[in-house]
Amino acid sequence: MADADWLSERGRDESDWRGMTVACTCVGSMMVDRELFVSAPGKVILHGEHAVVHGKVALAVGLNLRTFLRLRPGKDNGTVEINLPNIGTKLTWKISDLQALVPSFHNSPESKPLGPSPEQLDFLKTFAGFSNGTTDTESLAVLAFLYLYLSICGQALPSLEIVVWSQLPTGAGLGSSAAYSVSIAAALLATSGKISIPAQENIRWTQAELTLINSWAFQGEKVIHGNPSGVDNAVGTWGGALRFQAGEINPIERVPVLEILLTNTCVPRSTKTLVAGVKDKLLKFPGIMEPVLSSINAISEECQRVLQAGVEGLTIEQYSVLEELIDINQHHLNVIGVGHPSLDRLCQATTSHGLHSKLTGAGGGGCAITLLRPDIEPSVVDAVKQELSAYGYQCWRTSIGAPGVSLHSSSMLPEDVTRSFNKA
């Protein structure tokens, strides 16, 4: 990760989980006495979507559209409040009411999270007044919060007010739920003294602390998604780039940040149907399709090689290779049947301006990334954005390889975030 050097300066035992927990308990306190700002990035798949289902490598990268969280002491010391302005949700509970649930959510501080049991989820649904089969964004977000609050904060529930506001669209395959879970897990772990609260914004958590954040965020993802891969919360936690293959997730040491245009075609799709379609094609034309997956695998490998070689700044030639890999993979994704006319239009529009795009995630609509070289004229980006907006697409100029979960001081927050928090 980008902060590997800093981590060794801290001199913590980063490989020993129990050592870390002991070290942390002396840093914070169970009382909330200050304001905390945390953010976590979204995620895009740079290469390897779908191929990863068939045992190939995928590269997932931190997307610098972030979810921001503000944690404050509760006003009256007797309530806990979750406020999600993106979806117009603001709920307050009495801590005395929540206290009754605590015995069912006990995790010993030395053990890793156990994962939400069906009974725990039933308790929470009953408590929050949600029907049993509930799947709407609001209910799932609230359940995940309550689960993490009760599980992390344990027997001495703190009174607090949490606002979570995100730059990420939801349901677009950009890891918005993971960014939500990661920022809640980090804030609750910090405020309850289970991880440190670094004094300076540019100092990040240790690997062991990040591992703890990640494992709790994964539990939050389980509440929301049932059976998540763990990639999204890992990217939300570590940021940068991760290599994902056969269920194993490995952060890639130090990758450069790449400017991109992220576009949401806003065409809805079913990941499940698309994944099934790829499987059908593989069964129908194994001799044709298996080599395509091998080629995608080699694209991910080559991309990782280029990123690692270009960590001090990519050369023009390295940018050209990244563009070429994007073009090739977009063709392959069409071949395996996850393209869409909306994505074809997007690629045509960006190609006509000399830019290179591919779908990211499930395909069949959804989102795409367009690589922007550092020397690109702003007028070109504006023209492309205008063209894509005319198709009804949403466009963000942002970056990938973004840092993972971070603590912020209020003065350093982006303006849109401060505005949203002030209104909340």
Added chain:
Amino acid sequence: MADADWLSERGRDESDWRGMTVACTCVGSMMVDRELFVSAPGKVILHGEHAVVHGKVALAVGLNLRTFLRLRPGKDNGTVEINLPNIGTKLTWKISDLQALVPSFHNSPESKPLGPSPEQLDFLKTFAGFSNGTTDTESLAVLAFLYLYLSICGQALPSLEIVVWSQLPTGAGLGSSAAYSVSIAAALLATSGKISIPAQENIRWTQAELTLINSWAFQGEKVIHGNPSGVDNAVGTWGGALRFQAGEINPIERVPVLEILLTNTCVPRSTKTLVAGVKDKLLKFPGIMEPVLSSINAISEECQRVLQAGVEGLTIEQYSVLEELIDINQHHLNVIGVGHPSLDRLCQATTSHGLHSKLTGAGGGGCAITLLRPDIEPSVVDAVKQELSAYGYQCWRTSIGAPGVSLHSSSMLPEDVTRSFNKA
């Protein structure tokens, strides 16, 4: 081939080259006493272009844009005339002048053609008054004719008039030179008694006769191209579909005829440069590109399987597979770097009408094929043709899997052919 049953009825020894030659000498005579009409198809690569350079399978198919030849006895019995109305060439020589060249072009009737030697070509260039480095279409066509005339007709040169008129554009990778060489070789072999002159139009030459036509046509191709692969003249001779791999050419038994739209983008390209570009990509990204060539190989295999399974008429499902293979290969051809914006436009235009297209041949512009299902509405084809014409492309509604070299009666010639011959 389609006439396999008929061949066995003829009872000829088709595997014995010498046996065939002896059998043939009694069929014709060295005197030209009748009019002959011969045609040979063009060629398109259905799948496997470029991959074939790297040892993969390619499928080449007969294109029903044909080159037609009319052979008549010479008017004054002392001259030979070649008339090529497509390129405005009409040349007449005295047989007494040509007779002096004959000793240099002697091929014993029992032996296979030896191939044009540099000395033979120098003789011909001097005789025809062409400069030594000549490469223009007219000169090469004339040289090939003279070479075949002198080599095939041997010591007793017949007086004749030959008109060759083609529906094929030249220089578009559609095998126009091979169709020319095949039809000249067939007409000269027939008129000089080296192969039979079937009495009925629907009776075709035997395998042994076709083999002889093909080997002479290959010599004509050598005069024109220097070092041809032999695929074009094989398709011009046998028609149908041929499988080509590692220099070996094998006709595929019985394939269905497929309706297509053949489009020439009229964008000029250098096959040599495109082939070199693919090689460079293979060297640059072997792990990414080699699987793509394997996938193309599997496409050719699958296509052959479907064509052979659908010889009695393709099902809707089989048409869908052929369409899918076309789409996949077009993506692959883009991946290996032989696409072109003109081809992208073509694919977009045909896709928007529900049709499936791929480049054929070298790519980088050049020609493309669009598969037409038998139930397609003529209005759709008209609309597509109109759109493509608006881009400045040339379009033909034609077919592939077309029969190879054929003898015709004058009454059965297509109208455009008759008109061209009458004007010639």
